[in-house]
Amino acid sequence: MLTYDKYLATVNRAIERLALPDSPAGLYDPIRYTLSAGGKRIRPVLTLAACDAFDRDPMTSIHQAVAIEMFHNFTLLHDDVMDKADMRRGLPTVHRKWNEETAILSGDAMLTTATMLLSIHAESRLATALDLFNGTAMKIYEGQQLDMDFEKRLDVTVAEYMEMIRFKTSVLLGCACAMGALMADVNIEMQQRFFEYGENLGLAFQLQDDFLDTFGNPDTFGKAIGGDILNDKKTWLLITALGEDKTGTVKSLLGPTDNPAEKIEAVMKVYRDLNLPERIHELIDRHIADAIEALDKMQLRDEAREFFVELALKSATRDK
């Protein structure tokens, strides 16, 4: 096994070497721009490492790893249009830097390019790889749709929220892991175990995201604390509070405010009164435990198990 940074360097090298055409520039420049913005690239790293965990050269799965990163970036591109977001990874979003037509069309081209990459050297695994990839993609669209539906509802349950983040975020991490296992030619049960690992990692990751946006340390978090509260974003914290807060305080605080600091403080007080910081961490810990349980069912060799356990524990304790 290699380090996270070594896998990451391999992914970045492969992305730099992608032979995208130069022309028409209006179609391909936004793709290059999106991919060059970087990010943690956790999904392709999971693919390479999962392949490596079964003693197969991680490069066996490099095209599939890049395919999944390409797909992920496509979803961000189209999500940014739908959310009318201005910035992504410290840069203007594609629809701001160019325009909406460009963002839609370049995104479409990224989705097709992802499918093309997925097919390279897939050989006898092609049909399974496609089923895994396309089935995951459909769940992600369903998750995005649920997320948009939830914005208009005040009665979203915690169970609905968990299903939404599982679809929108977690299944792609599951798919990334399973894809690496598939490319290592291990059986379907192993692929499913690795999918479960990735899915639980994704759930823990998203819940930690919810936690950090409200309770993170402003010095390490990198952006202002309380953004989700100000936007009334339906996070696990808000949904749980809306369901349990008998005083109606949280509900009364929804909507625009003249005093952002006061709104954040008031909502945080309810969250604290309901013990939500501790409870969300119990939930995160449960998903980390589930992820590790899935790992243990695979009986990986020690250094492979260690790599994935460490990644899971880090995602639960990260502060940015």
Added chain:
Amino acid sequence: MLTYDKYLATVNRAIERLALPDSPAGLYDPIRYTLSAGGKRIRPVLTLAACDAFDRDPMTSIHQAVAIEMFHNFTLLHDDVMDKADMRRGLPTVHRKWNEETAILSGDAMLTTATMLLSIHAESRLATALDLFNGTAMKIYEGQQLDMDFEKRLDVTVAEYMEMIRFKTSVLLGCACAMGALMADVNIEMQQRFFEYGENLGLAFQLQDDFLDTFGNPDTFGKAIGGDILNDKKTWLLITALGEDKTGTVKSLLGPTDNPAEKIEAVMKVYRDLNLPERIHELIDRHIADAIEALDKMQLRDEAREFFVELALKSATRDK
């Protein structure tokens, strides 16, 4: 061989039977809505008929035929968002009936669904089918990008225009034909000949579209004549006229007008003075001849050749 209407009925039955999920409705209802609007469905008919032409049960290629129709409808959906179109096939466009987010996301789901359909029963042909389909898709995006780029230019050449319509429109007809041949397990040369047939059919079809919008019979055409002229749409007619009209009349007529009938009449006069109605038909006839030449290289049985020759001749003489 069956009649066009018989193939069409088969396609429509398969589309009705597609097992799309009910929920989330915001994702799947727009897909059902788009598919139910019908249309000529020439692409999936070409796929079934091409398969049938080699004495293979056309149902062998039904999933691939529907995949191509699904893909085509996805491009219309996203193009309508990009063009801010209000109506499609007599119905409000998806982004008008729902909203833009819905149109983008449902379109994405249609593209992935198309790839899923393409894989069904493709078996040993899967890798080739995917290469054909994805390569065609990339050309279509490039064509759409060129079309948008041309809007901002006055110096587009006829050669550039022909390349644009080949990418944006014709390659998908070529792909539809080649896909049917591939599913009939004929060799790559036959697939390529059928691709050429479809591509030339598509070019003839698009040029006839350009002709009809200006010189069609208002009684049979179904929509107002002169729309392209009023919108300064870069058709073969306008591009050729801009290049050849030494008087500068056409260029001076570009832009908004207070008197639409006068603008249409004045531009038509230039087109007639340059002999464009006859010349566009010579060009259409050349592509029909090329389509038939590609057919003849395949040495199809008589009734199959007849089906495709008739389809080509009809597309050159259609009045709506």
